[in-house]
Amino acid sequence: MYQLYYYPLNASMAPHFVLEELGVDFELLLVDRKSNAQKSADYMALNPTGRIPTLVDGDLILFESPAICIYLAEKHPESHLIPKQGSAERALFFQWMMYLTNTLQAELMLYFYPQRHTNAENTATQIAEAQEQRITEIFALLDSELKNRDYLVGDNLTVCDHFLMMLAVWADEIKKPPLQFENLSRYLKKLSRRKAIKHVCEKENLSLAEYA
CATH class of the missing domain: 1.20.1050.10 (Glutathione S-transferase Yfyf (Class Pi); Chain A, domain 2)
Structure with missing residues (x-):
């Protein structure tokens, strides 16, 4: 199951849209910006940029919102959320x-x-x-x-x-x-x-x- 580290209305919003659109199982994990949790040691171990979002998919840990969106679209080609290669x-x-x-x-x-x-x-x-x-x-x-x-x-x-x-x-x-x-x-x-x-x-x- 996917895990999305997010904060409301942050750059995690687009990946959140995509996950909902795909209809796949995923877990939302809040990174509280109010307490600067994105700079905590635990979170920085996942995402050394100290920014939100981060996606965890098994052994893969991925950050940067557009990269996450593209990854999800390519992993689920049946969704047609990214056009076919070569087009x-x-x-x-x-x-x-x-x-x-x-x-x-x-x-x-x-x-x-x-x-x-x-x-x-x-x-x-x-x-x-x-x-x-x-x-x-x-x-x-x-x-x-x-x-x-x-x-x-x-x-x-x-x-x-x-x-x-x-x-x-x-x-x-x-x-x-x-x-x-x-x-x-x-x-x-x-x-x-x-x-x-x-x-x-x-x-x-x-x-x-x-x-x-």
């Missing part, structure tokens, strides 16, 4: 997965933690403001890509969609959140009606009322 859609899948993780997630982290990126006094606010504009531009691009489409890659749900749902949840308090974009809003509201998404949000205490 054009698989190439596009990796394009968007890299964009979501290396661009959108990275920009969001800089927005949330600007103080980590400057030694100058009174500059964190300016960094966050600049990041907010950059993030808005990224969501505008994604909104354009989703015009007349239900999923980010091809005609089927993939883990890219789970990952984007997580990042959209993170960004719900910026000045122009994802739900204020026409195509993104339609897309996210449809995703929010999936049983797996609902179940995870119930477990992680996230209301989906604004997605109704």
